[in-house]
Amino acid sequence: MKNVKVNIKLNGRKFEREVEPRTLLLDFVREFADLTATHMGCDTSNCGACTVLLDGKPVKSCTVLAVQADDREVRTLEGLGEEPLMKRLKEEFIEKHGLQCGFCTSGMLISSYSLLRKKSDPNEKEIREAISGNICRCTGYHGIVEAVKSVKGETAREKLPESPELVRR
Amino acid sequence: MSSITDIVNGKGRFVDDISFPGMVHIAFARSNYSRAKLLYVKGGYTARDFPYFMASAGEGATEEDLSLRAPVLASKFAAYLGEPIAAVTGKNRYEAEDNLDSVEIDYDPLKPILDPVEALNSEPVIPGVKTNIISDRYVGKEFSAGEAEIVLEDRLENRRVATNPLETRGIVAAYDGTKLTVWTPTQSAHSVRDGICESMNLGKESVRVIQTDTGGAFGLKGGVYPEYIVAASLAMKLKVPVKWIETRREHLMASRPGRGVVGNMRIHAMKSGVIKGISGDVIVDAGAYGGASWSSGWIAFQITGPYAIPNAYFHARSVMTNKVEQGPYRGAGRPEASFMMERMIDLLADEIGADPLDIRLLNAAKDKFRSPTGMEIEASAGFMARAFEKMEYRRLARESKPGISCFALIPAVSDGESCRIKVERGRINVWLGGNAHGQRHDLWVAKLLSGKFGVDPSIIELQLGDTDMLKEGVGSWGSRSAIVGANALLKVADKVIAHVKKDKGAYTARALLSGDYDEYEYANEKGMLISFCANLAVADADAAGNVRVSKLKAYYDVGKALVPDVVVSQIKGGAVQGVGQVLSENIEFDQDGQLMAASLSDSGVLNSVQSPDIDVYLEEVPSRFPHGAKGVGESPTIGVPTALVRAIERSAGIRIRKTPVSPEEIVNARSRVK
Numbered sequence: 001m002k003n004v005k006v007n008i009k010l011n012g013r014k015f016e017r018e019v020e021p022r023t024l025l026l027d028f029v030r031e032f033a034d035l036t037a038t039h040m041g042c043d044t045s046n047c048g049a050c051t052v053l054l055d056g057k058p059v060k061s062c063t064v065l066a067v068q069a070d071d072r073e074v075r076t077l078e079g080l081g082e083e084p085l086m087k088r089l090k091e092e093f094i095e096k097h098g099l100q101c102g103f104c105t106s107g108m109l110i111s112s113y114s115l116l117r118k119k120s121d122p123n124e125k126e127i128r129e130a131i132s133g134n135i136c137r138c139t140g141y142h143g144i145v146e147a148v149k150s151v152k153g154e155t156a157r158e159k160l161p162e163s164p165e166l167v168r169r
Numbered sequence: 170m171s172s173i174t175d176i177v178n179g180k181g182r183f184v185d186d187i188s189f190p191g192m193v194h195i196a197f198a199r200s201n202y203s204r205a206k207l208l209y210v211k212g213g214y215t216a217r218d219f220p221y222f223m224a225s226a227g228e229g230a231t232e233e234d235l236s237l238r239a240p241v242l243a244s245k246f247a248a249y250l251g252e253p254i255a256a257v258t259g260k261n262r263y264e265a266e267d268n269l270d271s272v273e274i275d276y277d278p279l280k281p282i283l284d285p286v287e288a289l290n291s292e293p294v295i296p297g298v299k300t301n302i303i304s305d306r307y308v309g310k311e312f313s314a315g316e317a318e319i320v321l322e323d324r325l326e327n328r329r330v331a332t333n334p335l336e337t338r339g340i341v342a343a344y345d346g347t348k349l350t351v352w353t354p355t356q357s358a359h360s361v362r363d364g365i366c367e368s369m370n371l372g373k374e375s376v377r378v379i380q381t382d383t384g385g386a387f388g389l390k391g392g393v394y395p396e397y398i399v400a401a402s403l404a405m406k407l408k409v410p411v412k413w414i415e416t417r418r419e420h421l422m423a424s425r426p427g428r429g430v431v432g433n434m435r436i437h438a439m440k441s442g443v444i445k446g447i448s449g450d451v452i453v454d455a456g457a458y459g460g461a462s463w464s465s466g467w468i469a470f471q472i473t474g475p476y477a478i479p480n481a482y483f484h485a486r487s488v489m490t491n492k493v494e495q496g497p498y499r500g501a502g503r504p505e506a507s508f509m510m511e512r513m514i515d516l517l518a519d520e521i522g523a524d525p526l527d528i529r530l531l532n533a534a535k536d537k538f539r540s541p542t543g544m545e546i547e548a549s550a551g552f553m554a555r556a557f558e559k560m561e562y563r564r565l566a567r568e569s570k571p572g573i574s575c576f577a578l579i580p581a582v583s584d585g586e587s588c589r590i591k592v593e594r595g596r597i598n599v600w601l602g603g604n605a606h607g608q609r610h611d612l613w614v615a616k617l618l619s620g621k622f623g624v625d626p627s628i629i630e631l632q633l634g635d636t637d638m639l640k641e642g643v644g645s646w647g648s649r650s651a652i653v654g655a656n657a658l659l660k661v662a663d664k665v666i667a668h669v670k671k672d673k674g675a676y677t678a679r680a681l682l683s684g685d686y687d688e689y690e691y692a693n694e695k696g697m698l699i700s701f702c703a704n705l706a707v708a709d710a711d712a713a714g715n716v717r718v719s720k721l722k723a724y725y726d727v728g729k730a731l732v733p734d735v736v737v738s739q740i741k742g743g744a745v746q747g748v749g750q751v752l753s754e755n756i757e758f759d760q761d762g763q764l765m766a767a768s769l770s771d772s773g774v775l776n777s778v779q780s781p782d783i784d785v786y787l788e789e790v791p792s793r794f795p796h797g798a799k800g801v802g803e804s805p806t807i808g809v810p811t812a813l814v815r816a817i818e819r820s821a822g823i824r825i826r827k828t829p830v831s832p833e834e835i836v837n838a839r840s841r842v843k
């Protein structure tokens with residue numbers, strides 16, 4: 001099949017690429033943009049290791065075609081690095097043992113971050129529901145839930161940072 | 170090793186994150202059948218290109234018994250669903266998968282033999298052998314039922330579960346004309362190297378294995394796999410770097426799962442509850458070929474656990490079936506052994522109307538005890554009393570129906586471990602033979618070494634496994650690393666200190682850091698290091714058979730906890746795996762040998778909503794090692810399932826004989842009771 005051109009605003013930078021129409025957003029992010037925080041943990045859309053923000057909403061990037069993200073805005077963990085809420089979450093993930101092997105962590109962070117942006121003070125049930133699409137085989141989730149809990153209540157309402165630059169690669 | 174900060178910043182380097190210019194991706198054509206003759210195989214790279222066999226032939230086979238060695242690629246016969254038959258390459262994953270269309274395989278399907286008990290007497294599951302039994306041993310001493318007033322029998326089973334680390338298997342391999350370099354997530358870089366060398370008949374100096382950040386392992390990543398041999402061979406043949414990343418579906422069908430054990434147990438006792446003996450059959454579903462013969466005897470050896478049972482005698486067999494070879498999964502034989510013992514002791518308690526704790530205390534070892542199988546334990550009675558007092562069993566038993574379990578953890582201490590410490594330009598690098606994959610070995614390494622050397626922990630860095638940086642090594646499994654790894658670490662640290670003294674007259678941290686030192690030691694270790702552990706669970710099964718776990722507790726003697734909150738975090742994570750084994754984890758086949766668990770969720774891994782928390786209590790009786798630590802990693806997958814099964818059993822009013830136990834089975838068993 002003919003390649004198609006897609007133009008994705010990825011972590012504030014514009015990525016224009018010719019891709020096969022079947023290319024998953026996950027592969028676009030990992031292979032073309034070389035952003036490897038986003039992981040592939042399954043081929044059955046169950047694990048959530050591939051979670052990214054698409055127009056600000058968490059999606060499993062293995063269930064979205066790159067062409068579906070054309071002209072839209074995608075953020076991966078790398079693109080949220082300096083955001084204060086995400087920074088706090090990362091600190092707490094380390095502090096509360098919210099990770100062991102770390103393979104699920106980017107997806108977990110993004111799902112937790114999205115929850116806290118919607119609701120700054122979630123209860124345990126809401127936290128567990130918000131990350132229920134993200135599988136962690138190591139921690140038993142306890143440390144993750146504790147990490148999110150300890151960030152809750154903090155100001156979580158800032159806007160996504162504006163794109164620092166528009167670069168054509 | 171990527172630091173924890175790198176990992177949360179998304180800067181970990183897992184195997185799939187490694188890329189080289191010109192690298193090709195590999196995909197495998199696999200058997201669509203659990204058992205079939207292969208009439209022809211055309212296209213791709215096949216056994217004609219790579220006529221290798223897997224290195225380990227298992228305990229039951231002699232060196233010459235080639236019939237039990239798994240071929241790297243099947244050519245005439247497919248012995249399990251998903252067995253690799255041919256490999257293709259492509260410039261990316263998509264193209265490699267497309268190229269699978271170029272492989273043609275013609276099958277003559279045969280009826281698969283999937284049940285290990287049937288396989289005991291059935292025709293052989295693979296050609297060229299006379300029997301499916303690959304390991305056949307009597308363990309313990311024969312005894313007569315003589316004075317026992319009660320003999321109870323039951324058939325118990327732990328079904329197979331997938332190890333399911335979130336990162337599947339994977340490998341990148343490159344060849345520069347003289348040396349093959351392999352990057353792979355692993356528990357033991359040295360095992361991967363040795364496996365590749367043995368299969369392909371290469372010298373150890375010509376292969377380097379480098380561990381990548383490892384996204385969970387749980388036993389899966391301790392060894393070498395057919396796909397790795399193919400990747401290594403292709404890198405050498407094509408002279409371009411190659412990559413293979415396993416899909417989850419491939420994982421569920423064709424990577425080694427754990428458990429898969431049936432026990433026909435008999436307990437001999439007095440009406441008072443005193444156990445006189447335990448005996449029976451242990452039958453391990455070894456899967457195809459000879460690799461998994463290790464576990465049946467090992468299970469039988471430790472069945473009596475923390476109890477002083479004077480008689481024990483088991484017929485332990487590993488039996489081939491038309492499934493992928495069985496492998497170790499967190500606990501690796503220990504959970505199965507404990508399941509047999511604890512289920513029988515609960516059965517006896519119910520029979521004589523005794524409290525499950527009283528009967529355990531009655532049979533606990535009051536003194537040092539050597540079991541009929543040769544397992545030596547210290548007195549366990551005091552431990553049990555403390556454990557259940559701390560977990561408030563008596564109080565809970567008045568208001569609910571807790572299930573309890575006790576076990577003796579036997580870490581894989583023997584053979585020891587290696588370590589290298591290199592001091593250079595004021596920094597200290599450490600390599601260990603056992604490769605970490607989420608257990609935070611970096612923390613105890615830094616803690617012990619900074620204490621020993623009197624330096625700031627921030628200058629100490631634990632490196633990933635690398636066979637060129639460390640001569641020999643064993644591996645990280647069997648709850649062993651903090652024991653034998655830390656022991657080797659301290660020994661090498663002593664060597665470094667002695668060296669500094671020799672050079673500078675006296676040891677100071679300053680003298681150390683101003684010099685260059687490089688010391689290595691393989692600290693061999695014989696004997697065992699057994700510790701006691703106990704669990705408690707409360708659960709309710711509703712009318713539909715859905716189970717809610719309302720309480721889980723653990724009381725473990727972990728020796729000196731080197732980094733206490735890491736120990737707790739290990740226990741919490743393992744506990745959820747234990748709950749998963751009881752409630753849902755399973756990789757069932759239908760009668761035709763097709764896999765019913767086609768996804769991560771189908772295979773029963775619990776999500777955050779389904780996972781309970783566990784209260785953890787640590788008892789810290791120091792071990793004989795200078796660091797004082799004992800084992801911990803596998804304890805929760807041993808003790809949680811048995812306690813939870815009992816709690817469900819009591820709540821539902823049924824007898825539970827196997828894991829997992831599904832809601833339908835609970836409902837059906839209940840209707841039979843009524």
Ligand code: FES
Pocket residue numbers: 039040041042043044045046047048049050051060061062063
């Ligand atoms: S990779 Fe598993 S859900 Fe996307």
Ligand code: FES
Pocket residue numbers: 098099100101102103104105135136137138139335384385607
């Ligand atoms: S930390 Fe390993 S999967 Fe979550």
